[in-house]
Amino acid sequence: MGDEFNKRRGQQTIELKEPPRIISTFSIVGPKEGEGPLKHYFDEVLKDDTCGEESYEKAESEMMYKAIGESIKKAGLTEKDINYLFSGDLLNQIISSTFAARKFKIPFFGLYGACSTMSESLSLGALLVDGGFADYVVAATSSHFSSAERQFRFPLNYGAQRSKTAQWTVTGAGAMVLGRKGEFPKVRYITTGVVKDYGITDPSNMGAAMAPAAAHTIYKHFKDTGREPKDYDLIATGDLGRVGKKIANELLLEYGYDIKDNHIDCGDMIFNDVVQNTESGGSGCGCSAVVASGYLYKKLMTKEVKKVLLVSTGALMSTTSSLQGESIPGIAHAVSMEFD
Template sequence: MEKRVGLQTVKLEKKPKILAATSIVGPKEGRGPLKDFFDIILSDDTNGKDTYERAESSMMYHAIKESIKKAKLKEEDINYMFAGDLLNQLASSNFVARDLDIPFVGLYGACSTMSESLGIASLIMDGGFADYAIASTSSHFSSAERQFRFPLEFGSQRAETSQWTVTGSGAMVLGLKGDFPEVTYVTTGKVKDYGIKDANNMGAAMVPAAVDTIYNHFKDTGFKPSDYDIIATGDLGKVGREITEKLLLEYGYDVRGIYIDCGEEIFDSNTQNTASGGSGCGCSAVVTCGYIYKSMLQGKIKRALIVSTGALMSTTSSFQGESIPGIAHGVTIEYKGGK
């Protein structure tokens, strides 16, 4: 097992390249602080469809198609598509795969799905099983809200710790040749559960998994926070980001100054009424495919650690009084080029 580094990390030899990335967001996200980094901003969060679920699928479909086009490839060139979402039975991803002529592997990692799909796609390519692969995910405020919380018409009041599910989709096309940002390490996370049951405080529920994955990534690789230009968790929000910083400091890792949370960055909570920040599969997807990927191409970021975070809950488990397990997967992306 020469490629394994430590207990949870794999060092990739072929270093799959991210040939293209596309981010699509809804109107609210398009008015946020990162609006200039998104490829497509919808004027209507139904995207011309008759249901929010169909709108979500349409976002992922167009993110994938646009990424393939940017990479100057065709559907038949892609060996695998790795994708998932928050809806029951991966409805959004399955219906996208139905309309694409690409072998499909459906994944469920809740909001960790961007780094999960990117990590698995990279491992498959490093193993010599594919020349090209796609990693993608999506979420939609309205489809997730009525599945996991309340009917949209209910208009429930939000707690300060609650988060706003991002309407968005991101897709990446990976290949083995060219001068592009490349995936160099994959740290697969473990499920962590510290007994939090409050569905309005998912950031705190996911923190243990995020801290564990980042800590073990450093331990496995020997990297220090200073070896990275940016470390980004997926959707812990303001509350979760603050706890993560404190816990990592207790482990001896001071990530302040280079650490961001995608959920905190995507919205202006003061003006957009998003409480602790954004959440959802699309949160880390659009920030990674938009802000981080484009900043790497511009030479502003040389090495990034993307740690998408997921709350492994369901409506059934919550009603039964179960706690909320968390998961986080880490992917290192490096690029020595740039303008």
């Protein structure tokens, strides 16, 4: 294959030659998120985190369904126009996504990348559009505090004391519609992460578990593309929280890159940690999903920023692996969203 067709850049990055546009987004969050610093950037804030459903799990699926449907409407499309749906969540067998997908007649890929799933779904959707396999794709992700707590930690009524390194799972869902044309932010580069495991076993310190993967993916993105931190207005990691963000910055200094001037973390900014008692910040699949489809996308559309590197981060653990004493592997995927 000739060089004119080669889209690979370095070891882990792809440069899209026909960059898909993010033509619409929709973000829906729970009441606690709606009281946080980013409340004005979300499309909908729920008054009740049950979303009118009889369980938290059903509420999460309903949020996902609404985010997908409303993002399609905002794009001026119908579900018949959408060629593929990519979505994922934290629950066993990604039931939030599959139960939402059964309400649509859209070919569906279910994904599990833990909290990295927003960048993962956006990456795969963009590859299909760039490759000419689809005209329109929806990428979506969700999480819910109450459903995640009772699956991964303790029953809500147990009242377990939270450590200072713990994070609060975001109740929310975000969706993005990718298309071929229009004056919208483009997906220019995709850097797919590799699994990193530094031996962290504390499920209440996921920021430390994910930070090495975030730092490595950002480092490889710079090496593969020849870009530097100053080339981005914002480098937004997914949900490292206050603790993980600090570790990632320190690790990147060892790689030779200083990103602290334009580095933000979705988990660090979605809550007011002091007022809302969220300790190290937010986490969950929905964390980078709602911040990216709400705050970051609106900043791009107003051209307050023109180049954003979204680096969603995930802790690849399960209840089974934790009970077996396994450490927590981390993963991070990077997507550049930019205007020319």
